[in-house]
Amino acid sequence: MKIGELARQSGLTAHTIRYYERIGLLPRAGRDRQRQRDYDASILTWIEFLGRLKATGMPIRDMLRYAELRAGGPATEPDRRRLLERHREAVRSQVATLQDCLLVLDGKIAGYAGNEIAGYAGNERTDDHDSSDIEPIHPREHDADRRRHRSGPAGPRPARAR
Amino acid sequence: MKIGELARQSGLTAHTIRYYERIGLLPRAGRDRQRQRDYDASILTWIEFLGRLKATGMPIRDMLRYAELRAGGPATEPDRRRLLERHREAVRSQVATLQDCLLVLDGKIAGYAGNEIAGYAGNERTDDHDSSDIEPIHPREHDADRRRHRSGPAGPRPARAR
DNA sequence: CTACGGGTTCGAGCGCGCTCTAAGTCAAGC
DNA sequence: GCTTGACTTAGAGCGCGCTCGAACCCGTAG
Structure with a gap:
């Protein structure tokens, strides 16, 4: 081929x-x-x-690591397994984050509901308040953010790690 | 502040x-x-x-669109709602894709299982065959891939759209 | 007076993952 | 013989979302 x-x-x-x-x-x-x-x-x-x-x-660099292990033969299987297990955890938490966000989206959309179905616009406060009274959720936590730059053991990413 | x-x-x-x-x-x-x-x-x-x-x-450009609508006042609520509804669908399918992938990962990890628990390495064929006999799954479909470049109504993304 | 710890603007640079161009080789079909 | 089209390489370029550096300003503490 x-x-x-x-x-x-x-x-x-x-x-x-x-x-x-x-x-x-x-x-x-x-x-x-x-x-x-x-x-x-x-x-x-x-x-x-x-x-x-x-x-x-x-990220590609991790796929690369896996590919290298694979090329290393059966002896690397435990490592490969660990790599995939770690990744699986990442994916699971990613899913959890998304589902969380889906709830917020649902709430938001519900706040806009009826604007079309019923004829009246201006459901009063749906504009700036953002019906995110859904749940407080600690700020600085919307971070289900893989892809850290510059690998080193630098700050976990937020703010002035300088 | x-x-x-x-x-x-x-x-x-x-x-x-x-x-x-x-x-x-x-x-x-x-x-x-x-x-x-x-x-x-x-x-x-x-x-x-x-x-x-x-x-x-x-993507930021869509958040921007939402931000602009928001700034446009209550009249834009139906648009905002549609935008969020469309996004919600995207997120749902993203979740579905991830869950799909989780099954594959589970299968793969299961294929490596025991390499540590039991003392014997070399669970024979777990190397190149990739226990992805889990399900066929049409190739060219692992595309839960938002971020299309160059906006235009070009090809859906695969291959030589030239 | 000076140092310092904020803040400001502008614009360049970076990491990622491709994506594309240029210039060339080769084989088959008209 | 010539065109066509799929292939080859090396390397430049791009879109995204930041991230950072330079040069500067300001107010307060020592």
Whole structure:
């Protein structure tokens, strides 16, 4: 299978596939006599899984770590497992955050309700008060925010860690 | 309340607060006689809500749209409502995708299970096959991928839209 | 008077994950 | 023989959302 076909089947672009290979997310593909990449269908399984990791917000550098472990053979399985377990926890808390936010959205939308159904606009206070009387929720906690920059053990992210 | 205090209370940095004001996400703050921003505590409610939108993956340009509508007064409530309803759908499908991925992760982790508990490594085929025999799942569908670049009505994102 | 700890503006820079261009090779079809 | 189209490489560029540096201003404490 050539790169174009793989692109079609995987939903990635050929550009992206080459990029993934360059950075090591995909193994270096074998070439045919024309020096073109020649893929085995099994790569699709791996790409599919990468897609899952990506969809769940795993940064590329972590996928890379996993890919490296995988390349390291069976001895690395415990590490791989731990990596995935940690990620699973992250995803679970992500889901929890989203569900939390969904409640807030529901409340907000309910505050706007009827503006169309009934004919009257101006449901008085729905503008600035933001019906977020739903729950206090400590400020500085809407942080289900993966992607910390500059890796170091710097501040957890808020404010003047300088 | 000055910007530093707001930063502390909101969890944003002062830099970010100014940035948000610059782009219009936050209303231009009133200044004291020293020309320094002076905030009312009510801004925290708005920042908190923005945090929710952000946590659920809404791009800034959409938050901006919402902020503009809000500034447009009660007449825009139906629009605001539609905007939030659309976003809520996006979030719901995001949650569904994540839960889907969680199942895959569970399966994968189960495939690695015991490598530590029992003493034997090398649970044979857990390496390249990737126990994603969990379910076929059409490739090209791991796309719970908000953030489309270059806005236009271009291709839905995959492959050579050129 | 001086230092310091805020604040201000403007604009450059960064990390991420692609995305695209340019210039070239090759094989098949007209 | 020539065009077409899919491929190759290296490397530049982009959109997003901040993040930071530089240079400056101000008010208060020592």
